[in-house]
Amino acid sequence: xxxxxxxxxxxxxxxxxxxxxxxxxxxxxxxxxxxxxxxxxxxxxxxxxxxxxxxxxxxxxxxxxxxxxxxxxxxxxxxxxxxxxxxxxxxxxxxxxxxxxxxxxxxxxxxxxxxxxxxxxxxxxxxxxxxxxxxxxxxxxxxxxxxxxxxxxxxxxxxxxxxxxxxxxxxxxxxxxxxxxxxxxxxxxxxxxxxxxxxxxx
Amino acid sequence: xxxxxxxxxxxxxxxxxxxxxxxxxxxxxxxxxxxxxxxxxxxxxxxxxxxxxxxxxxxxxxxxxxxxxxxxxxxxxxxxxxxxxxxxxxxxxxxxxxxxxxxxxxxxxxxxxxxxxxxxxxxxxxxxxxxxxxxxxxxxxxxxxxxxxxxxxxxxxxxxxxxxxxxxxxxxxxxxxxxxxxxxxxxxxxxxxxxxxxxxxx
DNA sequence: CCGTTTTCATACTGTTCGGTAAAATAATGC
DNA sequence: GCATTATTTTACCGAACAGTATGAAAACGG
Numbered sequence: 304x305x306x307x308x309x310x311x312x313x314x315x316x317x318x319x320x321x322x323x324x325x326x327x328x329x330x331x332x333x334x335x336x337x338x339x340x341x342x343x344x345x346x347x348x349x350x351x352x353x354x355x356x357x358x359x360x361x362x363x364x365x366x367x368x369x370x371x372x373x374x375x376x377x378x379x380x381x382x383x384x385x386x387x388x389x390x391x392x393x394x395x396x397x398x399x400x401x402x403x404x405x406x407x408x409x410x411x412x413x414x415x416x417x418x419x420x421x422x423x424x425x426x427x428x429x430x431x432x433x434x435x436x437x438x439x440x441x442x443x444x445x446x447x448x449x450x451x452x453x454x455x456x457x458x459x460x461x462x463x464x465x466x467x468x469x470x471x472x473x474x475x476x477x478x479x480x481x482x483x484x485x486x487x488x489x490x491x492x493x494x495x496x497x498x499x500x501x502x503x504x505x
Numbered sequence: 506x507x508x509x510x511x512x513x514x515x516x517x518x519x520x521x522x523x524x525x526x527x528x529x530x531x532x533x534x535x536x537x538x539x540x541x542x543x544x545x546x547x548x549x550x551x552x553x554x555x556x557x558x559x560x561x562x563x564x565x566x567x568x569x570x571x572x573x574x575x576x577x578x579x580x581x582x583x584x585x586x587x588x589x590x591x592x593x594x595x596x597x598x599x600x601x602x603x604x605x606x607x608x609x610x611x612x613x614x615x616x617x618x619x620x621x622x623x624x625x626x627x628x629x630x631x632x633x634x635x636x637x638x639x640x641x642x643x644x645x646x647x648x649x650x651x652x653x654x655x656x657x658x659x660x661x662x663x664x665x666x667x668x669x670x671x672x673x674x675x676x677x678x679x680x681x682x683x684x685x686x687x688x689x690x691x692x693x694x695x696x697x698x699x700x701x702x703x704x705x706x707x
Numbered sequence: 708c709c710g711t712t713t714t715c716a717t718a719c720t721g722t723t724c725g726g727t728a729a730a731a732t733a734a735t736g737c
Numbered sequence: 738g739c740a741t742t743a744t745t746t747t748a749c750c751g752a753a754c755a756g757t758a759t760g761a762a763a764a765c766g767g
Contacts, residue, residue: 314743315733338540339627342725352746354727359744363725414624418683422616422624425541427725436687467696470684474697477683478676484624485638487672494669495676502704516713517763544755554716556757561714565755629755708767715762724753732745737738 321359324349328360329370334412336423337367337431367420367431374416375438378405382476386445391453394446395472395503399496402476407489414484418477443469459505468504475499523561526551530562531572536614539569539622539633569622569633576618577640580607584678588647593655596648597674597705601698604678609691616686620679645671661707670706677701 327348331340342363346353360366375383381401388394406413420428421435450465459468479492529550533542544565548555562568577585583603590596608615622630623637652667661670681694 312743313735313741315735315745317744318733335626335628336624339630341627341723343723353725354747355745357726419624419626422538422621422683422686423541423626424537424621425543426537428541439684439687464696464700467693467700470689470693470697471677471700474680474684474701475673475676476680478678478680481620481624481679481683482641482672482676485641491669491672494666495672498666498669498673499676502706504704514713515711515765517715517765519714520763543753545753555755556717557715559756710765710767712765713763716760718757718759720755720757722754725751727750728748730746730748733743735740735742737740 317355317359319349319351319355324351324359325366325369325373328366329373329416330412332367332370332420333374333414333416337420338423338425338428364431368434371416371420371434371438378411379415379417381405382442383445386449390458391450392458392500392503392505394449394453396500398472398476399479399499400493402479403489403492403496406479406483406492413486415477415480418480419484439473443473446472463504519557519561521551521553521557526553526561527568527571527575530568531575531618532614534569534572534622535576535616535618540627540630566633570636573618573636573640580613581617581619583607584644585647588651592660593652594660594702594705594707596651596655598702600674600678601681601701602695604681605691605694605698608681608685608694615688617679617682620682621686641675645675648674665706 327350328345331344331348335344342353342356345363345366346356349356351359356366360369381404382398385394385397385401388397402415405411406415417435417439421432421439424432446469447465450459450463450468453459454461454463454465459465475496479495482495483492529552530547533546533550537546544555544558547565547568548558551558553561558568562571583606584600587596587599587603590599604617607613608617619637619641623634623641626634648671649667652661652665652670655661656663656665656667661667677698681697684697685694
């Protein structure tokens with residue numbers, strides 16, 4: 304995973320930094336969704352020409368997948384980290400406060416890339432939608448497994464349905480993303496999150 | 506609000522039923538969002554030609570607004586009716602079970618038109634987004650007022666924050682819409698709704 | 708029958724979409 | 738310098754987009 308090749312490559316060197324260009328692409332996709340972002344938008348924001356984009360990133364869909372990857376390892380990493388909290392309640396608290404915290408950063412786009420791009424649905428974006436649905440499914444499964452542990456460990460009531468509880472927490476998070484994208488203020492988002500935490504079982 | 510004019514109009518009679526055509530348009534917008542639905546999609550599903558659509562409905566944006574109106578008075582009417590339940594808990598129960606019930610109808614598109622179209626965001630759809638955000642705001646205000654009544658009436662704890670509680674319920678509903686649109690099964694949606702009901706304050 | 712009115716069907720407008728062909732340019736090893 | 742390799746630039750491609758001009762067709766009152 305080194306980005307620094309040991310010997311300089313043979314041909315003409317690239318005149319832009321692929322990392323910062325990918326960051327610009329992520330911000331645009333995040334703000335406008337997959338279909339809402341045109342190649343002209345992308346090349347303008349990334350400061351490169353169209354063929355350079357294709358040479359470096361393949362095509363629009365692959366560029367989106369790369370941006371999604373960076374999003375999941377970057378801004379959305381707090382969700383995965385939250386799984387390592389010691390109790391189910393702390394997992395939920397950290398997730399809810401994490402997403403609210405991120406959505407409160409004025410330098411970042413509002414809402415959530417995964418939700419944002421999932422619902423824009425021309426027939427052309429179908430593979431993207433499937434990929435995002437698969438990711439959400441995976442995230443929910445990880446959360447369910449963590450809650451099963453919690454039930455076994457005793458920090459959730461014995462009769463709890465881990466699957467439903469995971470779905471519920473995901474639903475609240477997605478709901479927060481929708482409202483954030485719709486312009487709800489950070490303090491209101493936080494109040495909602497605190498309310499969800501307050502009603503958490505156990 | 507009569508749809509039957511007393512005297513037959515002068516010119517050539519319309520060869521299609523504007524009501525059923527609008528229904529087809531609603532279904533398409535609901536399934537694919539605003540930007541994801543092209544005029545060719547619309548005319549094909551409505552069984553009419555392009556100029557007929559423009560003559561009868563104005564343009565794409567106005568057609569969407571008409572479809573939205575029909576959606577709010579039809580499939581989404583249960584949300585407004587729920588406000589008339591006697592207690593805050595029953596309001597929440599009816600809303601949550603109502604949206605799940607609607608999303609479980611296999612003949613209807615998944616998800617929620619208001620959420621679906623709200624996040625598809627090319628610059629062109631901005632007025633649509635604003636209209637939808639305004640509607641969601643209005644809905645949340647109605648819910649807040651209902652909860653304030655409930656607090657005054659004693660069926661919600663005295664210290665409850667009506668605004669946050671309304672936002673929380675809207676968030677859960679929007680989250681359910683996202684997951685429904687992503688292919689979650691009706692039984693899972695129902696389990697999530699029941700869980701939210703179970704954790705309702707008071 | 709005729710003139711009027713409105714809707715119908717066909718064909719088209721200019722623009723934007725994602726993607727690419729081709730030549731100029733800048734670095735390499737020799 | 739020279740061939741090679743990869744990236745840059747400019748210009749373009751066919752398809753799809755929202756919206757429309759035009760004339761034929763179908764109802765009416767007379």
